[in-house]
Amino acid sequence: MRVKICGITNLQDALDAINTGVDALGFVFYADSPRYITPLKAKEIVDKLPPFVQTVGLFVNENENFINEVCSEAKMQLAQIIDDNDILDYELLEVKSVKVIRVKSQKDLKNLNNDYYLLDAFVDGFGGVGKRIALEWFEDIDCSRFILAGGLTSSNLKELNNYGFYGVDVSSGVEESKGKKSKQKMIDFVKEANEIK
Numbered sequence: 001m002r003v004k005i006c007g008i009t010n011l012q013d014a015l016d017a018i019n020t021g022v023d024a025l026g027f028v029f030y031a032d033s034p035r036y037i038t039p040l041k042a043k044e045i046v047d048k049l050p051p052f053v054q055t056v057g058l059f060v061n062e063n064e065n066f067i068n069e070v071c072s073e074a075k076m077q078l079a080q081i082i083d084d085n086d087i088l089d090y091e092l093l094e095v096k097s098v099k100v101i102r103v104k105s106q107k108d109l110k111n112l113n114n115d116y117y118l119l120d121a122f123v124d125g126f127g128g129v130g131k132r133i134a135l136e137w138f139e140d141i142d143c144s145r146f147i148l149a150g151g152l153t154s155s156n157l158k159e160l161n162n163y164g165f166y167g168v169d170v171s172s173g174v175e176e177s178k179g180k181k182s183k184q185k186m187i188d189f190v191k192e193a194n195e196i197k
């Protein structure tokens, strides 16, 4: 089970997250988020990271140029993309990407192609507020290319057993306050994630 911790705003949280064994760190380039980080500050953090950790930039309804420029400046290796109006031309992106599906109903899980998707619960405004997707919607669906997000915590991760998700993404569930991660919550989260089958 791959684990991404999203909403990194400072070096200490990034290093604490890495020490728990996470696979990816997320940086929010969405100005209305309490976890927003400037590309320059993200780059300063990324420059101090050890190898073998993927850096992921989160974008909300931005155009290709903006995504390319920020990923280049901030040294993001993957773009996590919310594109509500489906207008992005992915061919124009200079960085690998994963599309976010903001899941409102079980219908949104049907007819997806063979790509990897990050699935987050639909909320008015945007994510990072701890809302969950109903797990029963995934019964009888192949979850092996899905990264599940939305309302995950060390206490509810056990419920994911046997679904076969590729990975999980968490933000508010490992915070002590908005934009500040809790070292202990990250340790507990990653420990539980490693036990999921």
Ligand SMILES: O=C(O)c1ccccc1N[C@@H]1O[C@H](COP(=O)(O)O)[C@@H](O)[C@H]1O
Pocket (backbone or CB within 6 Å): 006, 007, 026, 028, 030, 033, 034, 035, 058, 060, 120, 126, 127, 128, 129, 130, 131, 149, 150, 151, 152, 169, 170, 171, 172, 173
């Ligand atoms: O984290 C944010 O502030 C954010 C802002 C806008 C869109 C998405 C955002 N976060 C993403 O939301 C999901 C779930 O987060 P949570 O664990 O429920 O708090 C996750 O993919 C974050 O990357």
